[in-house]
Amino acid sequence: MTIVLGYARVSTIGQNTDNQVERLRGAGCVEVFQETMSGTRNAHSAVFRSLFDRVAQLRDEGHEVEVLVTKLDRFSRTTRDLINSVMELAELGASFRALDNSLRYDKNDPTSKLMFHMFSALAEFERELIVSRTSEGAKAAKERGVVFGRPPVLTDEAVRRIREQFDTGLYTPNQLARREGVSRSTIHRVLGLYGAKPYMTAEEREDANRKAGKR
DSSP states (O other): OEEEEEEEEESSTTOOSHHHHHHHHHTTOSEEEEEEOOTTTGGGSHHHHHHHHHHHHHHHTTOEEEEEESSHHHHOSSHHHHHHHHHHHHHTTOEEEETTTTEEEOTTOHHHHHHHHHHHHHHHHHHHHHHHHHHHHHHHHHHTTOOOSSOOOOOHHHHHHHHHHHHTTSOOHHHHHHHHTOOHHHHHHHHTOTTOOOOOOHHHHHHHHHHTTOO
16 A cells, blocks of 8 residues: 655745645645745755655555655755655655646656656746746836835925825825825825824934934
């Protein structure tokens, strides 16, 4: 009987592995190893290594083991780490399968070995294209005058103008945000709406820094 172990990973705290875990359980996983970790660094994480320890333990107990993931990039986001990790599983006697890629690696099956290397190479190529397009898009935006990063802090004059415009009743917070080129949350703070934290202008911030001896 083959024991199926699952591995589920997300990159940031704001995400969760619930959907992955549900799919892995539905595919027969009796244990699922979960973590929040970048796919470029997970190869040496404690959770990832514990998966391999469990594979070795089950092998020593005489079981056949399969490791299952929903997608290849959940296991790793670099071809080198992906191949190295799957090869390590193969050395432990385990097979590997990715649900979304319909891909299975078995060291005793030459066809599965060839397909695995082809899929992993294509997956990394696709990620590199996305990175390249994102970089090109950012460059083009900068050439058009788009400013990236945190917006500048509003001055006393800008804050006074926003409050006066709002008091006329002619502008909504959303309209003021568009007119001033700032976020809605900034306008809410300037106007003291919806329990927003008080807004500190550029002059007020400079004064506070001076008093704190930071200048």
